[in-house]
Amino acid sequence: MLDKAPNAKLAGVLASLGKAIEAGDIDGVAAMFQQDCYWRDLVAFTWNIKTMEGRDAIRDMLAAQLGHVKPRNWAISARDDATETDGTLEGWFTFETGVARCRGHLRIRDGRIFTLLTAMDELKGHEEPSGVRRPNGHPDPAPDGRAGKPWMQRRQEEDAELGHTRQPYVVIIGGGQGALGLGARLKQLGVPTIIVEKNPRAGDSWRVRYKSLCLHDPVWYDHMPYLNFPTHWPVYSPKDKLGDWLEMYAKVMELNFWGSTLCKSAKYDGRAQEWTVVVERDSKEIILRPKHLVFATGQASRRRMPKLPGQEIFKGEQQHSSQHPGPDAYVDKKTVVIGSNTSAHDICGALAELGADVTMVQRSPTLVVGTEPLHRIATGVLYSEDAVARGIDVEKADYINASMPYRLMGADQKPLYDRLRAEGAEFFKALEAAGFRLDWGDDETGLFMKYMRRGSGYYIDIGASQMIIDGRIKHKYGQIDRLTETSVVLADGTELPADLVVYATGFGSMNGWVADIVDQATADKVGRVWGLGSDTTNDPGPWEGEPRNMWKPTQQEALWFHGGNLHQSRHNSLFLALQLKARMEGIPTPVYGIPEVHHTS
Numbered sequence: 001m002l003d004k005a006p007n008a009k010l011a012g013v014l015a016s017l018g019k020a021i022e023a024g025d026i027d028g029v030a031a032m033f034q035q036d037c038y039w040r041d042l043v044a045f046t047w048n049i050k051t052m053e054g055r056d057a058i059r060d061m062l063a064a065q066l067g068h069v070k071p072r073n074w075a076i077s078a079r080d081d082a083t084e085t086d087g088t089l090e091g092w093f094t095f096e097t098g099v100a101r102c103r104g105h106l107r108i109r110d111g112r113i114f115t116l117l118t119a120m121d122e123l124k125g126h127e128e129p130s131g132v133r134r135p136n137g138h139p140d141p142a143p144d145g146r147a148g149k150p151w152m153q154r155r156q157e158e159d160a161e162l163g164h165t166r167q168p169y170v171v172i173i174g175g176g177q178g179a180l181g182l183g184a185r186l187k188q189l190g191v192p193t194i195i196v197e198k199n200p201r202a203g204d205s206w207r208v209r210y211k212s213l214c215l216h217d218p219v220w221y222d223h224m225p226y227l228n229f230p231t232h233w234p235v236y237s238p239k240d241k242l243g244d245w246l247e248m249y250a251k252v253m254e255l256n257f258w259g260s261t262l263c264k265s266a267k268y269d270g271r272a273q274e275w276t277v278v279v280e281r282d283s284k285e286i287i288l289r290p291k292h293l294v295f296a297t298g299q300a301s302r303r304r305m306p307k308l309p310g311q312e313i314f315k316g317e318q319q320h321s322s323q324h325p326g327p328d329a330y331v332d333k334k335t336v337v338i339g340s341n342t343s344a345h346d347i348c349g350a351l352a353e354l355g356a357d358v359t360m361v362q363r364s365p366t367l368v369v370g371t372e373p374l375h376r377i378a379t380g381v382l383y384s385e386d387a388v389a390r391g392i393d394v395e396k397a398d399y400i401n402a403s404m405p406y407r408l409m410g411a412d413q414k415p416l417y418d419r420l421r422a423e424g425a426e427f428f429k430a431l432e433a434a435g436f437r438l439d440w441g442d443d444e445t446g447l448f449m450k451y452m453r454r455g456s457g458y459y460i461d462i463g464a465s466q467m468i469i470d471g472r473i474k475h476k477y478g479q480i481d482r483l484t485e486t487s488v489v490l491a492d493g494t495e496l497p498a499d500l501v502v503y504a505t506g507f508g509s510m511n512g513w514v515a516d517i518v519d520q521a522t523a524d525k526v527g528r529v530w531g532l533g534s535d536t537t538n539d540p541g542p543w544e545g546e547p548r549n550m551w552k553p554t555q556q557e558a559l560w561f562h563g564g565n566l567h568q569s570r571h572n573s574l575f576l577a578l579q580l581k582a583r584m585e586g587i588p589t590p591v592y593g594i595p596e597v598h599h600t601s
Helices: 002-022 026-031 055-069 151-161 177-188 239-252 342-353 371-377 385-389 394-402 406-423 425-433 447-454 464-470 511-517 520-526 566-584
Strands: 033-042 049-053 072-076 083-085 088-096 100-109 112-123 170-173 193-196 261-269 274-281 284-288 292-295 317-320 334-338 357-362 367-370 458-461 474-477 480-483 487-490 495-497 500-503 559-561
Touching: 002 026, 002 072, 002 083, 002 088, 002 100, 026 033, 026 055, 033 055, 049 055, 049 406, 100 394, 112 394, 112 566, 170 177, 177 193, 177 239, 177 566, 261 511, 274 292, 292 566, 334 342, 334 495, 342 357, 342 458, 342 464, 367 371, 367 425, 367 447, 371 406, 371 458, 394 566, 406 425, 406 447, 425 464, 447 458, 458 464, 511 520, 520 559
Parallel strands: 033 112, 170 193, 170 292, 292 559, 317 500, 334 357, 334 500, 357 474, 367 458
Antiparallel strands: 033 049, 072 088, 083 088, 088 100, 100 112, 261 274, 274 284, 480 487, 487 495
16 A cells, blocks of 8 residues: 555645635635746646746636636546655646546645646547547448448548538648648547648658658657557658658548648638638649638748858859758769758768768857767657556657646756766767867757757767768868858858858748748737747747747637647647637637747747
8 A cells, every 4th residue: 555655645635736726716726836836738727838837827827717617526547656756746637627628747845736737638529539439430321311421432522522612620731740640630520621732742841851861859759649650660760761651641541631732822811710821733723711720831841041142153053951852963072061950960971971072061069969878868768669668658758748847847958968978978079179069058958958949959960970070071160251153161261162052051930931821910920939938049038938839829810830840749739639629619718828929030
C-alpha cells in the first residue's frame, strides 16, 4: 500500500480543487496555488491555448470562464499512478466540462499547486468514431430499403460534390504534414474540409527539397495522428520516403486533397461569417465559401531573401536554400552558401561529399549539437525505443511535454545543454579553432528554446561540422558587403569567387502568406506568428507565454494558423480540430485571453 501513497495525496488535493471550482470559490482555488504558479489550458477552460501565470491571472480567468465551463467529476487517472520525487508530487487526472471530456496534470510542492495542465479530449455527443464506435464498413441501407452505396461510390460522390455543389466548412491552405494531420482530425470529427496545395501530390513539399535532406528529429517524435510509422522505419526519415508516407496518409485517411491548386485570394465577409476563397484548379477558377480558413503553409515556407548590392550583375546562379535541387549539377562550380543553420550545413555537406568547392559564410553565432547526444540526453527521454519500453507512448510523451509551461522550460533545458557542452568539449573546441562561432542561446538554454523563440539559429549535426573542422567545407565569418559579377565580397574585403550563391537565410513569419492571399491589413491585424515574446534575439517582447497565433483564435475572426514540427503539428491538431468542430455544431466557445498584437511581422 505504501507505493500508492502518492495517489492518495493527489486524490486529496484534486478533491479539494474540484470542490472549490464547482462551488465557484475563486479565491479558494487561487489559495491552493503557490505564489509562483502556472495553469496551462488547452481549450478546456479558455477555448484558447493559454497559460495563466500567478494567482491573479488564475483568478481573472476563472471569473471570466467558470460560469461557462461548469467543470465536474474530477478523478485521478486509473492508468497512471502519481509519483513523488524530490518533494514534488505529480500525477494525471480526468474531469468533464459542460460540453467536453478532459484530462489534466498536477505538480504539487509543499502542499500547494505549482503547475496545472487542463486539456480537452473530446466533445460530448461528437466523439470520434473509433474503438467501440468504429464504423461497420458495410453500406448503410437506404431509407427505402434498397442496398446502400458502397464505400468507393460514396468517396467519388464526396469528391464530386465538395467544393462544387456543397461547400466545405474549413479550407486549409497548404498540403504538408500539418495540413494532412489536421485534415485527418477534422475528417474523424465529420467537419467537411478541403486541403489546397499548389504541388501536385501530397508529400511534394518534401520531395522538392534538396536530395540529401533527412529529418533531424527521431522517428518516435514524428508520428502522424492515428497512424504511427512502422517499427522498421529509419530513425531519421529521408525526405522522399517521408513524402511517400504523407501521400499514402492522405489516401488512407480519405482526405479531400486538392493538389495542383493555387490559392489566389481570400476575403472574409463578417456579415455572412464566411470566406470567399478563389483557387485555380485544372486551369479553372473555383470559388470556395468556407466558414473558417486555416493557414498551414509551414513555419519554414516563406523565403527570406536578402537584398544585396550587386545581385543584379552577378553572372552565376542565385537561389534560396528551399530552391536548391542538390549537389549534382554544381560539383565543378564554386559555391558560396550564405548562412550557417540547418539548411546551410546540409547543402554544404552534400556538396563537400562530392568534392565540390564550397564555402559557408557565417553571419552570426550558431548552436550546434550532434544527433546522437541530443537524442540520448534530451529528446530520447520521452521519444525513443527505451521510452516506449517504459510505457511512454507518443500520446503520453506529448502530454508530459505539454504539462511544462514555457516560462519554466529554459531552466529545465539548461542542464541538458550544459551536459552536452561538457561531453563535446573537444569537438566544440576544434570547431571554434576552424573559425566557427558557437552559441547556446541568449541564456544558454539550448536548441529547443531557440526553436520556440525564433525558429532558427541552430544545426543538429549529421556530419557537416566535422567537414568544417577538416577544411572540406571552407568557412568564413562576417557580413556580406556586395556581389560582383563573379564573387561574393565580405565587409572585411574578403572576396569569395562564386558560380553559385545559395541564400540559406531562413524564412519569414507565416502572416506574410496572409498579406499575399488576403491583404496586408489582415496580416497586420493578426500580427507576427511564432515566438514566445522572450525578449531574446529575434523574439521581441512582451512575454506571451505561448507561441504567437498558433493553433488558437487570432484577432481575425475565423482565421487560424497551424504548423510547427511534426510533434507540434500532431499534438496541437487535436485542439484546433476541437475548436473548429465546436463552432460547426453551434457549441458556445467563449474565448478568453486573445493576446494583443505587438509585432506585425
